[in-house]
Amino acid sequence: MKKAAIIGLCLVLMWGTTGMAMAKTLNLGTLSPLTGPYAQDGTDIKQGVQTAVEVFGPVEGFDKVEVMPGDSACDGGKATMAANKLINSGANVVIGAYCSSATEPAQIPLMEAKIVMITPASTNERLTQKGYKYFFRMPPRDDVQAWSTVQFLEKKLQAKTVALIDDKQTYTAGLAANIKRFAEENNLVKIAAHEHITPGDSDFTAVLTKIKSINPDAVYMSVYQPEGSKMIQQVRKLGLTSAFITEDAVYHPKFLEVGGPAAEGVYLTFAKAPDTPERQEFEKTYKEMWKVDSVGSYAYYAYDAAMMVLAAIKKCGTFDADTLEKTLRENTWQGVTGEIKFDDKGDRKLAHIVWIVKDNKFVSYWDPLTGKDL
């Protein structure tokens, strides 16, 4: 440590003598929707990264670490603009974006500029299938999550019939399609209905009544949190008795707050998050820093991504994309969302576990990898 400090000092002095004495800054760019309907999750991502920078402290070789927030607005055009802005203002690593439909076009300029990009939220499979070397993904892909869900339906719930509800957005429709695919492949679970709702809508009674008349063993609710919270209340009011399973976009404290007693007994798939001291530490710091009562789910991934990047840069000493990419890929990192290890495509080997809402809390329930209760 001391040695490194001396070397660092020497370096600074050297630059100083050659007249290039400027503060060396490490720029962490973020891309997330800071405006529009997804601004909550987008802000969580930005704040997660900022928390990480605060917690990690100084990085050797750099005088300071700066976070450059970029607003993708969940829109392709704006996302590329924001990505180009980050490139031009000297971002060294970019964490983002949120919506797959913003991540996909933003990938192009960032990959061309050779900047490592880590998404804390986008799960569309196509993102990592294009052979981009510098692209990494923190959350599990759609198909991984769908696989976990189907395992749960088959093995734990032993459901024979399932109804799917999605709101026809990139993420939610992708999940539903994958569940349908897995279910059709092994033929144990029958898809009894596949219904769609409109994002932003409030009334889902028609579709839910339709499902009630079919009376499936389970219903998979592939929506975002706002619709999910409203839907689950209508489910209870209509007296629908099927088991309800939903995904990580609903895993949000707001779901408990809005859903209240109606949310009890809902199953959710979400990354396995070991209850480590680091995690508690993070939650505490985050709540203090941003004066909030709860931590949004994407803040965890964003925090982990930033912490991992900072650790990797510390390890390899540079943000050069080729070196950084190798370092990220070849090592195993520990984060608040569990162990981080990337495959050659940039996906994490991370499985979801099933959670249940119990006494207005998310409680871990079942592990699809082991098939055991938790």
Added chain:
Amino acid sequence: MDLTALLLQQMVNAIFLGSIYALIALGYTMVYGIIELINFAHGELFTAGAFIGVIVLSALQQAGWVESHFVLTLIIVFGLAMAYVAVLGVAVEHVAYKPLRNSSRLSALLSALGMSIFLSNGMMLSQGVSDRAYPQVFGLQAIEILGARITKGQIFIILLAIALMVALQLFVHRTRLGKAMRATAQNRTMARMLGIDIDQTIRITFMIGPALGAAAGVMVGLFYGAVRFDMGFIFMIKAFAAAILGGIGSIPGAMLGGLIIGVIEVGWAAFLPSAWKDVTTFTVLILVLYLKPSGLLGESVSEVRV
């Protein structure tokens, strides 16, 4: 669930949704009737009503009033929400529409659109981007009739909606102010000559229409359980469609239009591919306007005067 129960349940769903659309549509229709302007900010006024509702209701819930004075709590919640939005409606009219009363339709429409964006973002900044939970004072229990379930909250909301609509009809037809409103809607110049204070009448319209929207906002919150700054948009489009379907400017038309849009939506989602629900709503709207351009109950446009 047998077929009767299913049909009955869907009917309940449709009537419930339809009466909310109808209440919002009334605001559009009244304003349009009187100043021939689509009040784009109406959706935001509706959302503002829902927010005031949740603010008041949460405060009263904390004070324990929901248990002790249930009816009084509801009266206060609806009353304050409607009063607040009535003031907001007049303010919007004063700032954004009044100066434009004699300029082109397009500028008035753009001004309304700007107001809508402003209010929506103002609410986002003041009330946060995520949704706010509405205290569920009616609980989740439901009454079962022939296999169809209807909650106490739903019954209350439908009855209240009907009561408000009846009250509006009485107001418009029986009171001096209401008659002045109708006269102004028919012919503004003539009304002015008869000594009706046009500004006053327009102001009243901008109080009543948005206040009804605010009531609908509180109803939406009470039943669906959450409000969010951008929820006005979808309701706005549907209510807008309802108002035009029924014949814009016609109060019974707005009620009928609201119900029809509710039935179409629920009916389509219930028995046909639900992804195409909104496509159907808009297609029906376009067809109705094509076949009967004045809407279902609208006065047919009189022969062109040259």
Added chain:
Amino acid sequence: MAELVLQNVSKRFGGLLAVNKLDLEVPAGRILSLIGPNGAGKTTVFNMITGVYPPSSGTIRYKGHQLNHLRSNRIIAQGIARTFQNIRLFKSMTVLENVQVGLHCRTKSGAVRALLKTPFENREETEIIAKSLKLLEFMGLIEHRNDYASNLPYGEQRRLEIARALATQPDILLLDEPAAGMNPRETADLMDLILKLRDTGLTIFLVEHDMKLVMGISEIVTVLDYGQKIAEGTPREIQQNEKVIEAYLGTAAKAPN
């Protein structure tokens, strides 16, 4: 030969019979006036001729072609032009452009030609401008060619409306109360203009209240009352017709003010 023939034409608005079984012939090259008390259905006759709405029954023929269900622009293209009781100019367009619009039905260039600016379009546009300027010269409006129509004084707006109607190169010109709101001097000018137009071979069909104008220039006068034709003849005959005097005096006597 009669150019424009109305046979047994009626128009009903809901319960109101605005025009009742009207027979009318407008001979070529003449000045014909349609007069009658307010609400007698004069403008309705014009509206039916120009296709604003179709007659409820009866036929309207022009040079042997039936006009009943043609769209207005087709009727105009056949050679019937009209002006309006309350002036309807294109206010944000210049005087020249107002006249140019009148030439629309006599020209052919479409959007593609306009986009590519083909020689044909160029030639036609030059022609349109030349013709329009000539017409403005004729109407004494050339000085105002670049003014916005809304900025013209009242009398000139009337003239511009006639100029726009003339630009459609009609054989018959329908003038709906052209002297309304004019002072005696302006009316005298208008009479000169109408006579001058007639001399070029144009048929003029007038709806007018100003009796001095009507009696001064008309060759045939038709009188309508409650949608029915009550008299027809030369100005002199009309002035002495009992029924006409009764219709006018009767309504005048009944009118409260």
Added chain:
Amino acid sequence: MVRQELQKLAVYAFFLAILLIPMLGFRSASFEPDRALKIWGVFVGILILNFIVKAVRGGRAAVEAHKEPWTERTRERISRIPRLYTIGGLALLAAVYPLMANNYMIDVGITCLIYVSLGLGLNIVVGLCGLLDLGYIAFYAVGAYTYSLLNLTFGVSFWAALPMGVVLGMVCGCIIGYPTLKMRGDYLAIVTLGFGEIVRLVLNNWDSLTAGPNGLFGMKRPTLYYPSFADGGFSWVAYYLKSLPALYYLILIIVVLTIVGVRRLDNSRIGRAWIAIREDETAAELSGVPTTWNKLLAYALGAAFASVAGAFFAAKLSYTNPNFFLFMESCIVLCIVVLGGVGSIPGIVVAGFVLIAVPEIFRGLENYRMLAFGAIMTIMMVVKPEGLIPASRRKRELHATDPHPHEESDGRDR
């Protein structure tokens, strides 16, 4: 007088307090009045300032009344600069812009230009023909998806797909135009809004064709072909316009062509017919203008321009998604047209840059951006409803086309 004003001030302040304090004070169940009071204070401050300005000006009003407002003066000053210099200067600036700007600025420039070309297209429908269209973005989507699908399934190049997109856009324009021909302005607004939503929903729901909400990815960039004489033979080599400056020049050319096109239409027989329809539809019909046909034409041509912009957008991003074509986008394009000044080409160019680039500059303010956007729109309409640069009709010099009138002219020649 002063007392009246003061009274008014007090009433406003009171109502503002009623409006602001509940909304701003209760973010959660507890009451936090600080923020509410601060913002209320700002508003009241503005009101008081306004009052003072009025009071001070009151005395001077009589003196200043005859003075022209500054906008008039600036416009006059600008109009004194020869047009050639203005246009030439702007063209030069536009041409050298990518050489001076970084990629981000170029990207913003491209986005501005896309919106300018959309605004110009909508200008035909709203500005010239006076038909209120709230679903214009649908044609943009049609262009984007036509290119994407043709390129991904059949490998059709950008240039070949462009005319097909234009034709399809025009067909869609007529489909939406036809049922709306008889409708009044406000009904038109809701029908076009509905149509715009229908197009987006169809794109979102027709999974087998459009990949639904997944969007389409991997379209080729537009190409330029240049001859190659390598290996002794002759062949055309494709050069992909991949870099942002190249794409910038492409959209710049599209915009310039659009401006030329719209200008030519504006000054043509068709353009005059449109304005006549906008001013008075019945009078236009009775002056021999086939209104139905011309309205359809306006829809079709407006759609064609949007379709070109859409194809470019898809090619530039190499990605499309139904979510790019929300109602809000239609609103923004409409705002460009109206804020710029209905029917005014320079106005639309300026408004396009103001509405797209200025919010980009203030991106740091994030959420306040849209708040200001809404407020400015309303204020603008109240204060200056004719737009930034109001349209003015073309003036003719007499000597250019002297008709040589002669005495016996009868005014009607055939």
